[in-house]
Amino acid sequence: MRIVVSNKAGIPIYQQIEDQIKTAILxxxxxxxxxxxxxxxxxxxLQISVITTTRAYHDLEEQGFVNNVQGKGSYVLGQDSALVQEHALREIEAHLSDALAAAQLAKIPVHDLHTMLDTLIAAESGDDGDR
Structure with a gap:
């Protein structure tokens, strides 16, 4: 497993570690x-503080991705589909909330947001919109 962190990413290092491990698990x-x-x-x-890695592993355990066993290490837990789906839904909801906030700041109408989402869905599915 290769983890890459950056001080310039604008994301806390512990969060970068968590995200990369979660992505690898999922x-x-x-x-x-x-x-x-x-x-x-x-x-x-990674040439970082032990406190930083401890925080990342602790958060991963709280989220149900790993089991930290004192004196033995941290082990990846099995991912049932409900946990994976719940995690994905939370992440999607957060991104949609960010998009909504940005649209409100730019005074973009909700109808245009729906159109954007429909266009993205169509592009992903290979549907050109001609029905």
Whole structure:
């Protein structure tokens, strides 16, 4: 597993670590039972504070992605479809809220937002809109 962090990303480093590990788990790159690097080893590899990696692993445990076993390490938990779907829904909702806030600032009508979303869906599905 390769984790890359940036001080210039505008996202806290612990969050960058969490996001990359969650993505790897949800994509199936990290399967159930996989032992993650130790907190100290990851901190050393990334040249960051142990406190930062501890926060990332703690948050991942709270969210149900890993199990931190004292003295043994952090292991990837199995992801049932309900947990994966709930996580995806929360993430989508957050992005839609951000988009809505940006649209309100720019005074873009709700109808135009619906049109944008329909256009994006059509582009993803390969539908050119001609029905």
């Amino acid at each position: 994509a199936g790159d990290l399967v159930e039972g996989t032992l993650l690097p130790s907190i100290r080893q990851l901190a050393k590899d």
